Each structure stands twice: as C-alpha cells, then as structure tokens.
Amino acid sequence: MDEGSAPVTLEDVEAAHERIADVVHRTPLETSRTFAEMSDAASVGLKLENCQRTGSFKIRGAYNAMSQLSAGERERGVIASSAGNHAQGVALAGGLLGIETTIVVPKITPAAKIEATRGYGADVVVEGDIYERSYEYALERADETGETFVHPFDDEAIVAGQGTVGLELLEQYPDLDTVLVAIGGGGLISGIGTALKAHDPEIRVVGVQPEGALHAKPSLEAGEIRELADVDTVAEGIADTRMLETTFAVAREVVDDVVGVSDREIAAAVALLAERAKTVVEAAGAAPLAALLSDDSGLEVEGERVAVVLSGGNVNLTQHAELTRTGLGELGRYVEARLALAGWPTAVGDVVETVAEEGAELDVLERARRQSVDHPNRVPVTVGLEGSGPEHLAGVLEAVDELEGVSVLESQVD
Numbered sequence: 001m002d003e004g005s006a007p008v009t010l011e012d013v014e015a016a017h018e019r020i021a022d023v024v025h026r027t028p029l030e031t032s033r034t035f036a037e038m039s040d041a042a043s044v045g046l047k048l049e050n051c052q053r054t055g056s057f058k059i060r061g062a063y064n065a066m067s068q069l070s071a072g073e074r075e076r077g078v079i080a081s082s083a084g085n086h087a088q089g090v091a092l093a094g095g096l097l098g099i100e101t102t103i104v105v106p107k108i109t110p111a112a113k114i115e116a117t118r119g120y121g122a123d124v125v126v127e128g129d130i131y132e133r134s135y136e137y138a139l140e141r142a143d144e145t146g147e148t149f150v151h152p153f154d155d156e157a158i159v160a161g162q163g164t165v166g167l168e169l170l171e172q173y174p175d176l177d178t179v180l181v182a183i184g185g186g187g188l189i190s191g192i193g194t195a196l197k198a199h200d201p202e203i204r205v206v207g208v209q210p211e212g213a214l215h216a217k218p219s220l221e222a223g224e225i226r227e228l229a230d231v232d233t234v235a236e237g238i239a240d241t242r243m244l245e246t247t248f249a250v251a252r253e254v255v256d257d258v259v260g261v262s263d264r265e266i267a268a269a270v271a272l273l274a275e276r277a278k279t280v281v282e283a284a285g286a287a288p289l290a291a292l293l294s295d296d297s298g299l300e301v302e303g304e305r306v307a308v309v310l311s312g313g314n315v316n317l318t319q320h321a322e323l324t325r326t327g328l329g330e331l332g333r334y335v336e337a338r339l340a341l342a343g344w345p346t347a348v349g350d351v352v353e354t355v356a357e358e359g360a361e362l363d364v365l366e367r368a369r370r371q372s373v374d375h376p377n378r379v380p381v382t383v384g385l386e387g388s389g390p391e392h393l394a395g396v397l398e399a400v401d402e403l404e405g406v407s408v409l410e411s412q413v414d
C-alpha cells in the first residue's frame, strides 16, 4: 500500500493528539532495571496506560472519535457494545462531550463492571448471552434510533486516537528499538505502529496475544484475516477472534511480528508488575511484559531499548490476587502441598514453626477433605507456601517432611 492510501496516517494521529490533549492523561513512562536485566535488554520503558483515565488507553480513541461527531449525531447519542474497557472509555467521553451514551453488555457481565460503566454516566442495556449478540443488538438499535455506533477498534478515528500512545512514547522514550503491544482487535497496535513507523521505519513493532487467542499472527502471515472459532484466555481484554478491515489494513503495514504467550506467563507478569513496578495491571495489559520475559515466545531483545505498553489496569482485587498466586507458582515461588499429620494439632504447630525457621511464608494451612487412599489415622491438610524460588521451597518441604508425625503426600515442586 502506498502512503497516500493508508487508512490512518501520522497526520491523523497528530490531529487526534491535539483533540484529546486536554482530556486524557499523558501517562508516565517508567524505566525498569529489573525487567531489563531479566530480558537482557539495554533498557525497558513501561508505558503506564493502566494509570490512564478509566484505567485503560480506550478513552483516547473514544474521545477522538466522538469529538468529531456532528451536532446532529451528538444529539442522537452514541451506542457501543462492550463488557470491558471500551465501555468505560465511551461512557467517559460521552460525559465530557455532553453526548448521551448507551452501552450494551451481555448477561454474564459482572455487576461491578455495569456499575462502573453507569458511574461514568452511561445508560447500560443488558442484552444477549454472549458478546456477539450484544454487538448485533447495538447495531440493530443504532439503525433504528440513529444513534452512532462506536466500534471498539475497527474505526479510523479510534485507531488514530490509540496511536497517540505512540507519539508520547517518542517524546518520553526516544531512540527506542522495539515496542511491545497487546493485540485484541488490533486498534491499539495499528495506531501506535502508524506513529512510530512514520518517525522511524526501523523501530520494530511487535504484537502480543495469548496463545488461546492468537489470530493476528496467522492473519498477517497469510495476508488475509483469519478468524478463530474459539478463544480461551484469562486476558479477557484481548480475547478477540479476529482483526477487521481497518485494523488489518494498517497492521499489515506497521506490525513486524506477533508473538504468543501462555496464560501462566501472563499471570507471572501481573505478579512481577505488582511486586517490582508497584503497579496493578490487568491480564491483557501485562501480556507484553509476559512476552518480554518469556523463554518460549521467541522474542530476542538483547541490547535493545524496549518499550512495553501496559494498556490497562481494570481488574478486581480478588482476581488480581488469584493471578498473582498463579504467577508466583509459575515463577516457582509458590507451592501447594498436601500433608498427612499424625498428631493434630501438635503437628500443626511444628509445621508452622519449621516453615518460619526455613524463611518461607505460610500463606494457607487448612484441613483437607479425606480421600479414600488416605491413612485413617492421619489428618490430611493442605498448605500454600511462598518462598524465594523452587530450590528454597523444595528445601522447606523436605524439612517439613522430616518432622516427626508429618509426611508430605503431594506437591508440585520439582
């Protein structure tokens, strides 16, 4: 495609930047020595879009698109379908621009998300068992009422708005070699890629997807949109089945590569971001860091300056805690074990003491359900232990196993 026919250009992104400048945060860019060391990069810059208004980058595109509606369109209102970050972006943009917004969500949407969206001033309509049905309903209703449907990614103004993250990166983290961006439908990476490639075509733009929703890689390799029949990932923000016309047309020009990461790697990235960068990031937003730190993604960044876009932080705290625990397990720093105790409760005290002496944290100790194979004169318990690594935890379990009246029945530590 020659430059003149690109659906989104640098000029579009620059115009978007002007439109949204007074409304969105210019989010911080923090460098991380820890993640640079872990990945052999010369430097790693974390772009904290989880600290953006509404908790994700989505307000950028939504505001850019909605601020360009005509007076008549504004009058008739905006409709969107989303159970996630796009909903909040559209709702806030509507509030700021004085446009009435309606968000259609599927029945499975958690009440907390509905409340959050209402909190930003949108009217929420629950329609459809799955997202696709809510999407169809929103389109049908837009046809009837004259409301403007704002697509979560397949829209030039949305792509241009998301691209403003790229312009900020160029200012905040100059001379970057590689940028890592999560792909759902491809709006964010298309916009960022447009901005970066116009500045320097040598900057490598790498998309990241969960292995359970890896559609952009085969699409870009085949030169045509490939759609997945099913997706399966903990990163619900990027659990899309396909790109669409606009994002595919831009992405094929500006994306150099796409890599896949496992859900467990994503969980480890969420945990490390909380621990090392002191920041709360949702699974979708942590996927690029997972790719950076993965041994299996095939990504090589040795000696490079790498920007990692942390695109969102909308995760409830119980889910964050679960992700963190799984992530620590993936890092070999958390283990669950099943023990058999001969003397209850004396042995419990011995276990607690030994774990503390060995320098580990006892996260959980509870009576387990007795299984038919269990010794009838022993009490089965499960423990959850946090330690500094697999060797440490193996040593702690060995010490526990050596206690009188205690035996370790099962654990996942190698």
Ligand SMILES: Cc1ncc(COP(=O)(O)O)c(C=O)c1O
Pocket: 056, 084, 085, 086, 152, 153, 182, 183, 184, 185, 186, 187, 188, 189, 237, 238, 282, 284, 285, 311, 312, 313
């Ligand atoms: C946190 C987060 N990151 C990344 C994305 C992917 O954006 P896109 O669909 O534009 O590729 C989304 C989309 O909803 C998201 O919510």
